[in-house]
Amino acid sequence: MADPRPHGSTAVTAAGGTATAPALLEVEDLTSSYGPVRALDGVTLSARAGRITAVLGANGAGKTTLLRTISGLVRSSSGRVLLGGEDITAAPVEAMVGKGMAHVPEGRGVIAELTVDENLRVGALFRGKVGRDEFDRIYDLFPRIAERRDQPAHVLSGGERQMLVIGRALLAKPRILLLDEPSLGLAPRIVAQIFGLLRQLVDTEGLSVLLVEQNARSALSVADVGVVLNLGRVVVTDSARTLMDDEDLRHAYLGF
Ligand SMILES: Nc1ncnc2c1ncn2[C@@H]1O[C@H](COP(=O)(O)OP(=O)(O)OP(=O)(O)O)[C@@H](O)[C@H]1O
Numbered sequence: 454m455a456d457p458r459p460h461g462s463t464a465v466t467a468a469g470g471t472a473t474a475p476a477l478l479e480v481e482d483l484t485s486s487y488g489p490v491r492a493l494d495g496v497t498l499s500a501r502a503g504r505i506t507a508v509l510g511a512n513g514a515g516k517t518t519l520l521r522t523i524s525g526l527v528r529s530s531s532g533r534v535l536l537g538g539e540d541i542t543a544a545p546v547e548a549m550v551g552k553g554m555a556h557v558p559e560g561r562g563v564i565a566e567l568t569v570d571e572n573l574r575v576g577a578l579f580r581g582k583v584g585r586d587e588f589d590r591i592y593d594l595f596p597r598i599a600e601r602r603d604q605p606a607h608v609l610s611g612g613e614r615q616m617l618v619i620g621r622a623l624l625a626k627p628r629i630l631l632l633d634e635p636s637l638g639l640a641p642r643i644v645a646q647i648f649g650l651l652r653q654l655v656d657t658e659g660l661s662v663l664l665v666e667q668n669a670r671s672a673l674s675v676a677d678v679g680v681v682l683n684l685g686r687v688v689v690t691d692s693a694r695t696l697m698d699d700e701d702l703r704h705a706y707l708g709f
Pocket residue numbers: 487490491492510511512513514515516517518519667
């Protein structure tokens with residue numbers, strides 16, 4: 454193991470308890486390249502069940518590549534990805550939802566011509582019959598989306614789009630949600646609202662989240678554990694609180 458620290462073993466949860474939850478997602482010594490560019494260089498980390506694990510780092514650190522490799526969109530050249538102990542390194546991307554992983558990529562892709570409700574239904578397509586109550590639950594979580602359910606998705610604001618894509622991913626009933634820069638370009642108030650909701654889902658429903666963010670301050674304020682990436686390598690893994698309190702680390706890698 455490249456990282457000497459047992460991930461999260463000393464972590465303190467936002468609720469104040471110790472993080473003894475089992476690892477749900479394990480990434481072992483993962484390396485991914487785009488031609489000659491090595492974007493991930495032996496990354497080892499884990500995301501615990503019922504926790505928010507934040508992956509932080511500057512532009513080009515490899516955050517998006519990490520999520521794309523975990524979800525099978527990019528093939529690693531070495532290393533392994535395990536979900537609930539099952540090796541999913543070579544699993545096809547379309548199998549990931551069935552295994553309990555939902556990936557919300559950068560850029561909040563919605564189908565602009567479809568209504569909000571139709572966009573939400575896309576998230577349930579591969580699950581067979583999805584009850585009306587499950588849609589209602591998403592609308593309860595995101596009242597702003599509910600108000601716009603019959604409007605085309607292109608009318609949504611950035612924050613509403615982010616809520617829609619998260620809602621769509623939740624309809625797949627994931628065990629773990631991978632989120633790529635959900636805060637990008639959003640007002641702090643909306644970011645706080647979205648992150649608060651994620652915290653609520655984690656605390657009340659046992660959802661697990663791997664949250665990729667350049668906005669380290671906001672991410673650490675909601676996360677249990679933080680992993681700092683730099684140039685495709687893990688620099689440090691520790692409890693969110695410890696990272697938040699480490700001024701040198703913040704200045705060197707986190708930009709605040
Ligand atoms: N499709 C691609 N082809 C070639 N190189 C790529 C590709 N995607 C990413 N890279 C390179 O891989 C490295 C990691 O990029 P990645 O997008 O994973 O970083 P990131 O941490 O998500 O950055 P950002 O904060 O800007 O989103 C960078 O050097 C980038 O230029």
